[in-house]
Amino acid sequence: MQSPKDFEQVLTPSAFGKVLHTLCEDLLMGMRDRRLLTGHIDDATLTALLDEVTDAVLRHKVLYFADAAATADQHVASAEAWVMEAALKRWQTEEAVARA
Numbered sequence: 001m002q003s004p005k006d007f008e009q010v011l012t013p014s015a016f017g018k019v020l021h022t023l024c025e026d027l028l029m030g031m032r033d034r035r036l037l038t039g040h041i042d043d044a045t046l047t048a049l050l051d052e053v054t055d056a057v058l059r060h061k062v063l064y065f066a067d068a069a070a071t072a073d074q075h076v077a078s079a080e081a082w083v084m085e086a087a088l089k090r091w092q093t094e095e096a097v098a099r100a
Helices: 006-009 015-031 043-051 056-072 079-099
Strands: none
Touching: 043 079, 056 079
């Protein structure tokens, strides 16, 4: 696996901030339309988000940073585990099909 320093060269902090801000805005607007007080991403939305990442190298980077964020507090929440498991399953399945 590549080092974190390698990953930092792909997306600058300001660019990452813009991507994260846009994602949060989109999710919050969806929650507002449904009048929910807490955010929730359904399976279809998560699958659509995961399908946006098509490059295998970028997928590894996403998993690396998602793991770092999820384990930073020494506890992996059920929602964090759900997202990581979904990403691993979705991307491993696609990679297996591509190799066949």
